[in-house]
Amino acid sequence: MGKSIFIQFLEWHFLKMPQEILEAWRNFLRFNLNYFSLPLLFKTFFSHWRRYRYFYGRGFDFKRYFEVWCFNVISRSLGAIVRSILIVFGLIFEIFIIIAGMVVFLAWLALPVLLIFGFGFGFKIMF
Secondary structure, X not given: OOOOHHHHHHHHHHHHHHHHHHHHHHHHHHHHHHHHOHHHHHHOOOOOHHHOOOOOOOOOOHHHHHHHHHXXXXXXXXXXXXXXXXXXXXXXXXXXXXXXXXXXXXXXXXXXXXXXXXXXHHHHHHO
Protein backbone atom coordinates (compact mmCIF):
# COMPACT_ATOMS: atom_id res chain seq x y z
CA MET A 1 0.00 0.00 0.00
CA GLY A 2 1.29 3.45 -0.92
CA LYS A 3 1.88 6.37 1.36
CA SER A 4 -0.89 8.84 1.96
CA ILE A 5 -0.79 12.05 0.01
CA PHE A 6 -0.17 14.03 3.21
CA ILE A 7 2.98 11.96 3.99
CA GLN A 8 4.11 12.38 0.37
CA PHE A 9 3.62 16.15 0.67
CA LEU A 10 5.63 16.29 3.91
CA GLU A 11 8.46 14.26 2.36
CA TRP A 12 8.43 16.48 -0.72
CA HIS A 13 8.23 19.75 1.20
CA PHE A 14 10.70 18.99 4.00
CA LEU A 15 13.09 16.49 2.41
CA LYS A 16 13.24 16.74 -1.38
CA MET A 17 12.74 20.45 -1.99
CA PRO A 18 15.21 21.66 0.68
CA GLN A 19 17.84 19.53 -1.06
CA GLU A 20 16.92 21.10 -4.39
CA ILE A 21 17.02 24.60 -2.89
CA LEU A 22 20.43 23.94 -1.35
CA GLU A 23 21.71 22.59 -4.68
CA ALA A 24 20.45 25.67 -6.54
CA TRP A 25 21.96 27.92 -3.86
CA ARG A 26 25.32 26.17 -4.25
CA ASN A 27 25.12 26.60 -8.05
CA PHE A 28 24.48 30.34 -7.67
CA LEU A 29 27.48 30.68 -5.35
CA ARG A 30 29.74 28.75 -7.72
CA PHE A 31 28.50 30.74 -10.72
CA ASN A 32 29.30 34.01 -8.96
CA LEU A 33 32.83 32.82 -8.16
CA ASN A 34 33.36 31.92 -11.81
CA TYR A 35 31.64 35.03 -13.15
CA PHE A 36 33.92 37.37 -11.22
CA SER A 37 36.88 34.94 -11.53
CA LEU A 38 37.71 35.46 -7.87
CA PRO A 39 40.28 32.64 -7.56
CA LEU A 40 42.09 33.89 -10.68
CA LEU A 41 41.96 37.51 -9.46
CA PHE A 42 43.54 36.49 -6.15
CA LYS A 43 46.17 34.41 -7.93
CA THR A 44 47.17 37.22 -10.35
CA PHE A 45 46.64 40.12 -7.95
CA PHE A 46 49.96 41.87 -8.63
CA SER A 47 50.24 41.00 -12.31
CA HIS A 48 50.60 43.72 -14.92
CA TRP A 49 47.41 45.43 -16.01
CA ARG A 50 46.33 43.81 -19.30
CA ARG A 51 49.91 42.52 -19.65
CA TYR A 52 51.19 46.01 -20.49
CA ARG A 53 54.85 46.03 -19.63
CA TYR A 54 58.14 47.21 -21.01
CA PHE A 55 61.34 45.24 -21.15
CA TYR A 56 64.74 46.57 -20.14
CA GLY A 57 66.56 45.62 -23.32
CA ARG A 58 70.26 45.18 -23.80
CA GLY A 59 72.94 47.35 -22.41
CA PHE A 60 72.80 49.55 -19.38
CA ASP A 61 71.09 52.91 -19.59
CA PHE A 62 70.03 54.24 -16.20
CA LYS A 63 67.36 56.52 -17.65
CA ARG A 64 65.86 53.63 -19.66
CA TYR A 65 65.95 51.27 -16.62
CA PHE A 66 64.24 53.88 -14.43
CA GLU A 67 61.59 54.58 -17.08
CA VAL A 68 60.82 50.88 -17.58
CA TRP A 69 60.79 50.25 -13.83
CA CYS A 70 58.35 53.14 -13.22
CA PHE A 71 56.04 52.00 -16.00
CA ASN A 72 56.04 48.41 -14.75
CA VAL A 73 55.31 49.53 -11.16
CA ILE A 74 52.44 51.70 -12.36
CA SER A 75 51.11 48.85 -14.50
CA ARG A 76 51.22 46.43 -11.56
CA SER A 77 49.64 49.00 -9.23
CA LEU A 78 46.85 49.69 -11.68
CA GLY A 79 46.29 45.95 -12.05
CA ALA A 80 46.10 45.52 -8.28
CA ILE A 81 43.64 48.41 -7.94
CA VAL A 82 41.30 47.14 -10.66
CA ARG A 83 41.51 43.57 -9.38
CA SER A 84 40.79 44.68 -5.81
CA ILE A 85 37.67 46.55 -6.99
CA LEU A 86 36.48 43.46 -8.86
CA ILE A 87 37.22 41.28 -5.84
CA VAL A 88 35.19 43.59 -3.59
CA PHE A 89 32.24 43.54 -6.00
CA GLY A 90 32.45 39.77 -6.30
CA LEU A 91 32.51 39.32 -2.53
CA ILE A 92 29.59 41.73 -2.08
CA PHE A 93 27.53 39.72 -4.57
CA GLU A 94 28.64 36.50 -2.85
CA ILE A 95 27.40 37.83 0.50
CA PHE A 96 24.14 38.94 -1.14
CA ILE A 97 23.66 35.43 -2.59
CA ILE A 98 24.34 33.89 0.83
CA ILE A 99 21.77 36.12 2.52
CA ALA A 100 19.18 35.66 -0.25
CA GLY A 101 19.70 31.90 -0.15
CA MET A 102 19.15 31.81 3.61
CA VAL A 103 15.98 33.87 3.26
CA VAL A 104 14.60 31.61 0.51
CA PHE A 105 15.51 28.43 2.41
CA LEU A 106 14.00 29.58 5.71
CA ALA A 107 10.92 30.99 3.97
CA TRP A 108 10.37 27.64 2.25
CA LEU A 109 10.55 25.81 5.57
CA ALA A 110 8.19 28.35 7.21
CA LEU A 111 5.52 28.25 4.48
CA PRO A 112 3.36 25.49 6.02
CA VAL A 113 3.36 27.26 9.39
CA LEU A 114 2.46 30.55 7.73
CA LEU A 115 -0.31 28.79 5.81
CA ILE A 116 -1.83 27.38 9.01
CA PHE A 117 -1.62 30.74 10.78
CA GLY A 118 -3.09 32.43 7.70
CA PHE A 119 -6.11 30.12 7.71
CA GLY A 120 -6.51 30.64 11.43
CA PHE A 121 -6.31 34.40 11.10
CA GLY A 122 -8.76 34.33 8.16
CA PHE A 123 -11.32 32.31 10.12
CA LYS A 124 -10.82 34.61 13.10
CA ILE A 125 -11.61 37.65 10.93
CA MET A 126 -14.62 35.95 9.34
CA PHE A 127 -16.28 34.90 12.60
